[in-house]
Amino acid sequence: MLNALKHEKFLLLALLAALLAYPLEHGMLHSGQAIALASGLALIFFIVCASIRVAHHAELLAEKVGDPYGTMILTLSAVLVEVVILAIMMRNEASPTLVRDTIYSAVMLDINGILGLAALLGGIKHGEQAYNDDSARSYSVMILTAMGVSMVVPEFIPEADWKLYSAFTIGAMVVLYTLFLRMQVGPHSYFFSYSYPQKRRRGEPEHEAPAVSQGLSIGILVFGVVVIGALAEVMSKTLDLGLEGTGAPPVMTAIVVAAISAAPEILTALRAALANRMQSVVNIALGASLSTVILTVPVMEAMALYTGQPFQMAMTPVQTVMVLITLVVSAINLNDGQTNAIEGMTHFVLFATFIMLSMLGL
Numbered sequence: 001m002l003n004a005l006k007h008e009k010f011l012l013l014a015l016l017a018a019l020l021a022y023p024l025e026h027g028m029l030h031s032g033q034a035i036a037l038a039s040g041l042a043l044i045f046f047i048v049c050a051s052i053r054v055a056h057h058a059e060l061l062a063e064k065v066g067d068p069y070g071t072m073i074l075t076l077s078a079v080l081v082e083v084v085i086l087a088i089m090m091r092n093e094a095s096p097t098l099v100r101d102t103i104y105s106a107v108m109l110d111i112n113g114i115l116g117l118a119a120l121l122g123g124i125k126h127g128e129q130a131y132n133d134d135s136a137r138s139y140s141v142m143i144l145t146a147m148g149v150s151m152v153v154p155e156f157i158p159e160a161d162w163k164l165y166s167a168f169t170i171g172a173m174v175v176l177y178t179l180f181l182r183m184q185v186g187p188h189s190y191f192f193s194y195s196y197p198q199k200r201r202r203g204e205p206e207h208e209a210p211a212v213s214q215g216l217s218i219g220i221l222v223f224g225v226v227v228i229g230a231l232a233e234v235m236s237k238t239l240d241l242g243l244e245g246t247g248a249p250p251v252m253t254a255i256v257v258a259a260i261s262a263a264p265e266i267l268t269a270l271r272a273a274l275a276n277r278m279q280s281v282v283n284i285a286l287g288a289s290l291s292t293v294i295l296t297v298p299v300m301e302a303m304a305l306y307t308g309q310p311f312q313m314a315m316t317p318v319q320t321v322m323v324l325i326t327l328v329v330s331a332i333n334l335n336d337g338q339t340n341a342i343e344g345m346t347h348f349v350l351f352a353t354f355i356m357l358s359m360l361g362l
Contacts, residue, residue, distance in 0.1 A: 008220065014050035014227050017043065021234040028238050037242025043235035044260075047228050051263035054224035057217040058268050064214050070280075072184060073218070074268060075288040077225040079295050082106065082261035084229045086300060089236055089257070096312040099300045100151065101254035104319050106292040107147070108354040109258050111326055114269045115285035116347030122273030122281070123341030129278035135192045136334030139286035142180060144327050146173065146293040150301075151323075155314035162310045170298040170305075177294045192287075194279035224264075232260050249361045262288065278339055286330075318362045326350055 021028075021043060028039040058074035086099055122129050150169050157165045184192055240253060265284050272280035297313075304311050315323065329350065333343040 008053060010049040011053040011220070011224055011227065014046045014224075014231065017046035017049075018227055018230040018234075021231060025234050025237070028234075029241055033242055033244065036238045040235050040239030040242050043231050043238065044256075047231050047235065047260055048263060050224050050227045050231070051267060054221055054228070054264040055267035055271070057221045057224070058264060059271060060217045061214065061221070064217075069185065072283070072287065073221065074265060075284060075291045076295075077221060078261045078265055078288060079291045081225050081229045081232065082257065082292065083296055083299050085232045085236065085257050085260065086296065087303060088233050089253075090300070090303065090311075095253075096310075097250075098254055098257075099296070099311045100313050100315060100319075101251045102257045103151065103292055103296055104315060104323070105251065105255045105258035105354075105358075106262065107143070107289045107323065108326065108351060109255075109262050110265070110285045110289040110292070111330055112347045112351035112354060114262065114266055114288075115281060115330075116344050116349075116351050118269045118273035118281045118285070119278070119339040119344030120341050120348055121270065121344070122276065122278060123339060123344050125274060126276045128338040128340050129273070129276055130194065130338050131278040131282050132192065132194045133335060133337040135279070135282055136286065136330070138180075138183070138192075139282070139290055140327060140331050140334065142176060143286065143290050143293060146176060146290065146297070147323060149173075150293065150297045151313055151315045152320060153314075159310075163305060166301045166305055166310070170301050173294050173298040180290070180294070192279075192283055228260065228263070232257070235260075249358055251358045251361070255358060261292075282334065286334075316362075318357060322350070322354060322357070 028036055054074075054077070058070060058077075061070040061073055063070070082102065086102060089095070089098060119129070149172055154162075154165065154169075236253065236257070239256060243252060265288050269281045269284045272278070272284070300311060301313075326347075329346055333339065333346065
């Protein structure tokens with residue numbers, strides 16, 4: 001027991017921070033802007049601590065149950081964090097573009113950031129890295145459909161009809177995800193898996209960590225996600241206050257929310273790429289993007305219908321262009337069953353462009 005707790009010291013540290021954050025929240029928010037900003041940055045550090053352990057147990061699950069189940073657990077947990085944070089923030093401060101900007105930021109981070117960096121680093125270390133191209137095609141076409149229906153078409157819907165189209169969007173996303181889930185874990189699960197060579201890779205270290213049961217890994221992963229969500233609620237308030245009046249672009253909050261939910265995915269994907277397990281990277285990056293759109297949209301649209309306050313879901317022209325370029329590049333790169341450093345660099349350049357446009361307030 002003590003040995004197990006020792007291995008979870010990062011998660012325990014994050015839990016302690018969460019237990020202290022709530023009683024100290026009032027003081028952090030009323031002790032000046034500098035204190036609020038410092039508190040927000042400190043809470044981000046503790047969120048990363050929890051993410052390290054979540055990523056570790058997600059990797060253990062992926063190894064035990066195999067793809068796509070292990071990575072699916074991770075992406076669903078991350079989306080749950082995102083939905084909880086968004087619901088809390090929209091309840092506290094109704095920003096009509098926060099949901100849209102967060103989903104857009106998450107897709108840019110997942111596809112261009114995670115996939116780009118992982119393919120770049122993995123390509124430099126291993127050269128070409130193989131994966132099942134059926135998974136990439138399935139993910140890409142569903143991401144394009146989901147974003148088109150929920151974040152492009154709303155630009156052309158009359159304001160008087162927003163409730164009707166919102167209800168339609170909820171139904172469409174539920175149907176899409178139900179079918180996708182059936183494919184992913186049912187008769188087409190082989191689309192999302194890949195048979196890696198069984199021989200030990202040179203220089204691969206022996207596993208020294210004690211064996212952990214599958215149930216315990218799931219429990220710790222879910223608990224870690226809850227801790228991350230708790231920390232993120234206080235962090236969002238302190239960071240908003242700390243950045244107020246500093247000239248930071250409005251989309252910064254959305255980027256932070258997306259980065260928080262993706263933190264465990266980033267660590268897991270990079271480790272998988274360096275271990276020459278590109279299928280896990282594809283499942284994480286594209287699966288997280290799809291889950292973000294197809295699960296976050298119906299929950300938030302239902303919240304809009306319940307409150308009677310519509311969100312601005314239609315993307316701006318710049319956002320639409322960036323998403324289309326990203327999905328076109330993704331469709332070209334992920335069409336041959338192998339990634340390389342050049343393909344990774346193309347996505348990472350698009351991610352850098354997204355950051356640059358965000359800093360310009362576009």
